[in-house]
Amino acid sequence: MDKDTLLDCHRRISPHIHRTPVFSSRSLNRMAGADMVFKCENFQRGGSFKPRGAVNAILCLTEEQQEKGVVTHSSGNFAQALSLAAGRIGVQAYIVMPSNAPQVKKNAVMEYGGEIIECDPTLAARESEAARIVKETGATFIHPSNDMDVIVGQGTACLELLEEEQNLHYVVAPVGGGGLIAGTALAAYYFGKGCAVVGGEPIAVDDAYRSLKSGKIESNKTTDTIADGLKTQLGDKNFPILQKHVESIVRVTESEIIEAMRLIWERMKIVVEPSSAVALAAVLKEREKFENQKVGIILSGGNVDFRFKGRP
Template identity: 65%
Template sequence: MIPSRQIVLEAGDRVAPFVHRTPVLTSRLLNELSGAEVFFKCENLQKMGAFKMRGAINAVQQLSETQKKAGVVTHSSGNFGQALALAAKKLGVKAYIVMPSSAPAVKTMAVKAYGGLVTISEPTLEAREKSAAAIVEEEGAVFLHPSNDLNVIVGQGTAALELLQDHPDLEFIMTPVGGGGLIAGTALAAHYLGTNCVVVGAEPREVDDAYRALKSGEIEYNITTDTVADGLKTNLGDINFPIIKELVSDIIRVEEDGIVAAMKLIWERMKLVIEPSSAVPFAGLLKEREKYRNKKIGIILSGGNVELSNLPF
């Protein structure tokens, strides 16, 4: 069942006092390279450096007072962990963050700086889930999934909501696809606020579970996660996938060299610090430029939490 228009609009009102209304930027050169008119929603300039602040603050606000006293817990490679730690801090709630040992050091340090209580686990989904479940059991904390929780999903969609308020005539919005929260929330915003606005995802070919899921109609899983886009190594969930299946038009698969090239272009030409995951939809647009020629396209630059000592270019 698709959440209502009211739920989407209420999320926008709920998160507005706690997040930046991030700018929408354009580049003449990148328009020429892509053959389209592109509007970049700069969530890399969001508080804690990523769109995930939106979903975290929307979800934490809707907990009961009893739940807030017990605290919240999630597992995250970095961005949602940072978002939940900061959102919880703003609302006076304790946040327990399970992070894999493979998470970039800059993200682990940031979670701690925001007051998150970090537990390091083995870098497998099973280990992360087990550690989070133990904290729920021991502390009574409320588990919030980074991408498969309706309040998180609708919160993430507020980036697209703002983008469409600023540019209501967009024909397409493109987002990266990892766990599915951003693209599902974006699809809801476009469904209710766009005018025939089509949502398209992009993901690394090495982790193309969402592409395959859209084809098969069932949640798919990845055999490998060998991609520079470290934020996109997770799978779709049973809450976001039905939204994606109904409202997302297409998912473009991109190669690793295309991701790095797109990331470098945005750094060099727009002077924007973005992480590899953010570059994936622009890489998809460049790959499929003939299909989107002369279209008005919004792209959500999902985050800018990159480890400067480990750039891919």
């Protein structure tokens, strides 16, 4: 892993992903007392940063592997992302989804050409179903966050941000399974000028915060957060990167997440999902830390299910 790993990845995936815009907001800057730039991965293909890693992982397979397809288990954005990436590259994607996954997510996977395999809504069932498919089809399992090719792919969002904004003091990203924050940390390490990486994490699922304290991968006892992309825990590939390259993790409450999301919708006029708002919530919470600093924020995605009942 060096600078070129990230640059090669970016070159490899560029035909398949959007170079997303970087936004800023005077009124949010005033509120935070900081100079913030937002990398808008809500405008990425599939509505989140995740296709970056999915495309890279598939393109890093041998031709023979590609012919047999790829498999993952996910109920969220990575299911869509792998399906989208596989569809673009012409590879079969098998997506193991819990039977209670929202129909809108299943539809998105199918639209992109992925094959859904339903299973019971437990991690054990998802893993054993994915293992069965690997065995039967020879497809390659791709983990949503604990895979080096995925991690490097996710880091390209921060790489692009640093190409446009070279003098960031901080980059802040949400922490869920650890793929995005690990990739972000690698990009900041290799391409930032002393740019520190801070994670934002809901208090309700603060496994990463506790993992960095204890020095081993911790689990969550509940999954009770509105930030549904951040419920998963770290893995053995991304945790060492966090230990080495993440300065700190700021924990935020559910109401801080909701308030940050409201501010982004209201002031920036863009739709982000709750997980995305966690990074802004962290900056607003630790005001003294970020005051007068130039801060990059990764807005990770914008997949919100709007089902208006009557008038919104």
